[in-house]
Amino acid sequence: MAKRIELNVDGKAHTIDADPDMPLLYALRDDLGLRNPKFGCGLAQCGACTVLVDGQPVRSCVTPVDSLGKSKVTTMGGLVKDGKPHKVQEAFIAEQVPQCGYCMNGWVMTTVALLDKTPKPTDAQIEDALTGLKCRCATHASIMRAVRRAAQA
Amino acid sequence: MNTHVNRRHILAGSGALTISVLLPGVAARAATSGLDKRPPLNPKQLASYISIRADGSAIAYFGKMDMGQGTDVGVAQMVAEELDLPAEKVIILAGDSGTSLNQGGASGSTGVSHGGATLRNAAAEARFVMLELASKQLDVPVEDLATANGVITSKSNPAKKTSYSEIIGGRWFDTEVEWNGKIGNDLNMKTRAKLKDPKEYKVYGTSAPRRDVEWKLLGTDDYVTDIKVPGMLHARTILPTRAGAVPVSVDEASIKDIPGAKVIWEKALLGVVAPKEWDAIKASRQLKVTWSDVKAPFPEQKEIYNHIRNAKSIKSGGSAKNVEPAKVEEAFKGADKIIEATYEWPFQSHASMGPACAVVDYQPNGITTLWTGSQKPHFAGDGVAKILGLKPEQVRGIWAAGPGSYGRNDAGDAAVFAALFSKATGKPVRYQGMRHEGTGWDPKGPASIHTVRAGLKDGKVVAWHFHSKAFDRLNVSSNESDPSDNLGAQMIGFESKPGLTYATPEESYAFPVKQQTWEVIPPFLEKVSPLRSSHLRDPLGPEIHFANEGFIDEVAYTTGQDPVAYRLSLATESRDRDAIKAAADKAGWKTRTAARKETKGDIATGQGIAFSQRNGTRVAIVAEVDVNLKTGKVHARKFTVAHDCGIVINPRLLTQGIEGNICQGLSRAVHEEVMFSKDNVTSVDWLTYPILDITERPHVIDVVLINRPNLPPNGAGEGSMRPVVAAVANAIYDATGVRMRQGPFTPDRLKAGMA
Ligand code: FES
Ligand code: FES
Numbered sequence: 001m002a003k004r005i006e007l008n009v010d011g012k013a014h015t016i017d018a019d020p021d022m023p024l025l026y027a028l029r030d031d032l033g034l035r036n037p038k039f040g041c042g043l044a045q046c047g048a049c050t051v052l053v054d055g056q057p058v059r060s061c062v063t064p065v066d067s068l069g070k071s072k073v074t075t076m077g078g079l080v081k082d083g084k085p086h087k088v089q090e091a092f093i094a095e096q097v098p099q100c101g102y103c104m105n106g107w108v109m110t111t112v113a114l115l116d117k118t119p120k121p122t123d124a125q126i127e128d129a130l131t132g133l134k135c136r137c138a139t140h141a142s143i144m145r146a147v148r149r150a151a152q153a
Numbered sequence: 154m155n156t157h158v159n160r161r162h163i164l165a166g167s168g169a170l171t172i173s174v175l176l177p178g179v180a181a182r183a184a185t186s187g188l189d190k191r192p193p194l195n196p197k198q199l200a201s202y203i204s205i206r207a208d209g210s211a212i213a214y215f216g217k218m219d220m221g222q223g224t225d226v227g228v229a230q231m232v233a234e235e236l237d238l239p240a241e242k243v244i245i246l247a248g249d250s251g252t253s254l255n256q257g258g259a260s261g262s263t264g265v266s267h268g269g270a271t272l273r274n275a276a277a278e279a280r281f282v283m284l285e286l287a288s289k290q291l292d293v294p295v296e297d298l299a300t301a302n303g304v305i306t307s308k309s310n311p312a313k314k315t316s317y318s319e320i321i322g323g324r325w326f327d328t329e330v331e332w333n334g335k336i337g338n339d340l341n342m343k344t345r346a347k348l349k350d351p352k353e354y355k356v357y358g359t360s361a362p363r364r365d366v367e368w369k370l371l372g373t374d375d376y377v378t379d380i381k382v383p384g385m386l387h388a389r390t391i392l393p394t395r396a397g398a399v400p401v402s403v404d405e406a407s408i409k410d411i412p413g414a415k416v417i418w419e420k421a422l423l424g425v426v427a428p429k430e431w432d433a434i435k436a437s438r439q440l441k442v443t444w445s446d447v448k449a450p451f452p453e454q455k456e457i458y459n460h461i462r463n464a465k466s467i468k469s470g471g472s473a474k475n476v477e478p479a480k481v482e483e484a485f486k487g488a489d490k491i492i493e494a495t496y497e498w499p500f501q502s503h504a505s506m507g508p509a510c511a512v513v514d515y516q517p518n519g520i521t522t523l524w525t526g527s528q529k530p531h532f533a534g535d536g537v538a539k540i541l542g543l544k545p546e547q548v549r550g551i552w553a554a555g556p557g558s559y560g561r562n563d564a565g566d567a568a569v570f571a572a573l574f575s576k577a578t579g580k581p582v583r584y585q586g587m588r589h590e591g592t593g594w595d596p597k598g599p600a601s602i603h604t605v606r607a608g609l610k611d612g613k614v615v616a617w618h619f620h621s622k623a624f625d626r627l628n629v630s631s632n633e634s635d636p637s638d639n640l641g642a643q644m645i646g647f648e649s650k651p652g653l654t655y656a657t658p659e660e661s662y663a664f665p666v667k668q669q670t671w672e673v674i675p676p677f678l679e680k681v682s683p684l685r686s687s688h689l690r691d692p693l694g695p696e697i698h699f700a701n702e703g704f705i706d707e708v709a710y711t712t713g714q715d716p717v718a719y720r721l722s723l724a725t726e727s728r729d730r731d732a733i734k735a736a737a738d739k740a741g742w743k744t745r746t747a748a749r750k751e752t753k754g755d756i757a758t759g760q761g762i763a764f765s766q767r768n769g770t771r772v773a774i775v776a777e778v779d780v781n782l783k784t785g786k787v788h789a790r791k792f793t794v795a796h797d798c799g800i801v802i803n804p805r806l807l808t809q810g811i812e813g814n815i816c817q818g819l820s821r822a823v824h825e826e827v828m829f830s831k832d833n834v835t836s837v838d839w840l841t842y843p844i845l846d847i848t849e850r851p852h853v854i855d856v857v858l859i860n861r862p863n864l865p866p867n868g869a870g871e872g873s874m875r876p877v878v879a880a881v882a883n884a885i886y887d888a889t890g891v892r893m894r895q896g897p898f899t900p901d902r903l904k905a906g907m908a
Contacts, residue, residue: 036372077372099221101369138816
């Protein structure tokens with residue numbers, strides 16, 4: 001049965017009526033009409049749906065919409081502050097990382113969380129944080145350059 | 154200047170704007186800077202290819218599109234060069250049958266070599282027309298006019314000047330052109346202008362930036378998955394657990410608790426729609442269906458290569474240069490030693506980053522719109538028209554970026570599903586597959602075996618025969634204009650029309666007798682098959698050259714020759730030799746006549762070379778691998794790539810495109826194999842169809858671009874995919890002495906080989 005659920009997304013409060021088991025991804029895409037998080041697998045295997053929940057990268061395709069309480073959800077679009085992209089977005093733009101770009105939410109949001117904790121990561125720490133994320137277009141070389149660039153910014 | 158056309162905004166720039174249609178995702182594409190109405194699209198009209206905006210910048214209407222490798226930027230550079238404009242003053246409107254002619258969509262790496270060449274002619278013609286008009290306006294002969302940055306000046310009297318903007322800005326060209334009558338990749342037009350001499354190029358060779366990067370990172374424009382049309386329903390399909398089964402009864406009551414959920418059932422096509430996406434997904438999972446009892450369609454996975462070996466062949470062919478078969482046998486009789494090896498390659502999946510999506514708004518009495526991530530929106534629109542019983546001009550096919558595409562993936566199927574569901578419901582429908590459909594049911598790269606035989610006399614090859622036996626290259630056509638090639642259409646009764654074709658290796662190696670042949674075998678299932686085969690990036694290239702280049706290595710070592718030196722001695726075209734030499738030199742090739750098996754602790758290290766041509770592009774790759782002798786895991790640490798695709802238009806984008814090919818090729822070399830049971834494909838997600846992880850990436854990809862300023866650009870989208878698998882296999886041999894003849898090179902296969 002549908003339930004009234006409150007969400008805080010990209011600094012805005014929203015109220016939706018939804019099945020409590022519905023994954024957050026569909027609330028963001030379908031109810032709020034946001035286009036950043038993508039459906040890649042629905043199985044927590046790829047990262048295309050990644051958002052930050054209180055700063056932690058979370059796979060919204062397997063996160064029940066009713067499990068968030070007062071947590072703050074940030075999408076990739078929500079990283080832009082006062083018209084200025086986040087330094088990770090800037091680095092990915094400067095390195096022209098995406099091919100299709102459908103995977104970008106995973107890489108960008110996970111990198112944001114990594115640099116929050118570890119501002120100057122080694123390559124091994126970068127790999128550790130990003131392992132498991134998928135990029136089918138295989139832009140791995142550009143991704144590494146972009147993450148290193150963001151860490152230097 | 155913002156060169157990305159945000160489809161939710163009207164093009165920035167001065168001058169009047171006409172907006173003929175306002176649809177989500179197309180507002181900007183329909184918007185042009187024309188003061189007058191654009192003549193209907195017609196290959197005879199210059200206005201169908203190019204226009205000048207009021208501010209003097211240009212729009213080129215590209216009937217292909219960029220799949221994220223910057224093809225549009227390369228084309229903009231080609232157009233800019235002929236117009237003497239900077240690249241950023243050329244906007245490319247791509248992949249929309251409402252704004253561009255059908256140039257074949259993204260196809261066979263022809264974006265620049267074909268599509269760009271056509272628009273370059275159009276740009277030259279546009280400049281020609283503008284100079285004629287300027288000559289009249291300024292009253293000076295055309296020969297006295299020079300153009301720079303959109304300004305036209307009299308050379309003898311520089312005070313006399315005008316501009317593109319003044320001459321025709323904001324209006325459409327009213328010029329007829331002579332075209333070649335060919336729709337698709339080969340569409341071209343003649344220009345009365347003399348094309349620029351490469352010596353004068355200013356825009357070619359510069360690294361103009363990509364135009365689609367910012368919105369993809371900021372989330373400020375629509376992917377096809379983001380298109381929303383008022384009143385739109387979400388749809389999902391329900392596919393059988395056992396391939397070949399069809400629904401015999403459907404319990405509609407089983408989803409009656411889901412708001413607005415409805416069943417669509419026509420013959421073998423079964424789907425559900427609902428106003429909310431999650432509800433459509435739930436309904437597709439919850440719907441109770443009884444399926445027909447059919448025989449399991451597939452053999453055991455481990456029997457796949459025996460199956461291919463023993464299957465009857467239904468079509469055969471070979472290289473145009475082949476000789477009489479009797480001559481081949483005669484040549485082999487003259488040999489004192491014959492060596493032979495068979496190489497085996499599995500089905501591989503596109504496994505695009507997300508399952509395909511399409512939106513169709515069916516309007517029987519108006520224009521039906523298809524939004525698709527398909528590489529061929531014009532053709533896909535034609536296919537949708539056919540299945541809906543409409544005329545081609547009643548369907549507008551609009552490309553929007555999708556979740557990756559590397560040939561004929563599942564996008565075409567999504568378009569037909571969305572069309573059928575939109576017609577059935579009378580509502581706009583957004584269809585997206587689920588992960589198991591994206592990986593399990595996309596058209597696959599066909600499984601194959603390749604047998605190579607060489608007859609040696611006094612250590613020299615006197616006879617060479619390369620033979621492939623495989624599933625059809627085109628069990629479904631990559632073109633999408635015929636609905637028969639789509640799952641949904643086959644489900645409602647369209648018969649499959651297999652292409653029955655294959656390919657042969659491309660190189661210039663000289664042997665006294667060289668034969669290249671193929672045969673294809675029937676599919677396991679005539680239609681609606683999760684193992685139907687079609688184009689997967691560099692169709693057949695990786696596997697054919699895995700065998701060809703693997704065996705060249707085998708012959709080199711058998712006859713005591715260094716693999717690089719041996720290739721240099723065989724290649725008859727100097728561009729081939731240049732590429733091989735460039736890769737070897739840059740990589741620091743270690744000459745050897747036997748596997749070096751350099752080992753430190755558990756790690757054996759090796760270096761391998763492979764070469765191939767692809768429609769005129771030549772690529773040589775040296776791979777360096779570490780093989781863990783305990784675990785059997787291969788890490789390809791470094792690639793050195795020498796790449797010759799004629800003139801280089803944009804070095805940075807070309808280099809990044811090559812890096813992508815290398816990593817995707819490596820993924821296919823070490824991981825990718827579509828698994829199946831007797832019932833169905835069992836590779837259905839990222840666990841059952843793993844791809845390259847960031848921890849497995851090559852640490853160095855060294856790219857040597859061989860620029861040929863006097864040669865036209867050849868395709869560069871997939872040429873560097875071709876020799877990757879072979880280079881890795883040849884490096885594994887150097888490291889371990891194990892000749893990989895079956896892919897992918899997983900730890901199990903390595904361990905079996907080393908045992
Ligand atoms: S869509 Fe959520 S991890 Fe793949
Ligand atoms: S850019 Fe296409 S999947 Fe990563």
